[in-house]
Amino acid sequence: MKEITASGLTVDEAVKSALAELNVGTDEVEINVISEGKRGFLGLFGQKPATVHIKLKVNPVEEARKFLIDVIKKMDIEADIDVEQGGRQVLFSIRGKEIALLIGKRGQTLNSLQYLTQLVANRYSKQYLQIIVDAENYRERRKATLSELAKRLARQVVKDKKEVKLEPMPSYERKVIHAALASIKGIKTSSIGEDPNRYIVISPK
Secondary structure (H helix, E strand, O other): OOEEEEEEOOHHHHHHHHHHHHOOOHHHEEEEEEEOOEOOEOOOEOOEOEEEEEEEOOOHHHHHHHHHHHHHHHOOOOEEEEEEEEOOEEEEEEEEOOHHHHHOHHHHHHHHHHHHHHHHHHHHOOOOOEEEEEEOOHHHHHHHHHHHHHHHHHHHHHHHOOOEEOOOOOHHHHHHHHHHHOOOOOEEEEEEOOOOOOEEEEEEO
């Protein structure tokens, strides 16, 4: 049950009745007062109850987790998901067997899962959420690989005086590239295009 209409002598009583039936607190619901009621003459004649409609708020992180679980099950992979949230950033860490299938070549499958999960989360969220989907600490390993690749390409750009275009990456990986090259002289980095095909260009200054 995700919503309910309840009545009471007052709006407060109607709300309390609905919350008790849904077994939730006021911060978990949206309250719509249909009628504030009428006390009636001498408290008896013409009295009308107060009526409210209570609807459970959708938790965007929980909806994203459900989506991720459903997709993994349809891939016939057994896995558990841990969720960590810090402000507007949410990390879904996947643990289990056959995780390589979830990661894919150069993390392409994992990046696609992350992109879709982010769409689901932000469909229900009133503020933008940055979603990171990780599997068996792949993101940290990928970060080290990207940093080394970026520095090698930057040295090539400085030597040849020609720009280099990288493959499309999610915003999380582009930030890794920008950060790795921020202190290198003689080059500049820029992001081109629209997600999910946005990519980085390393150019000589």
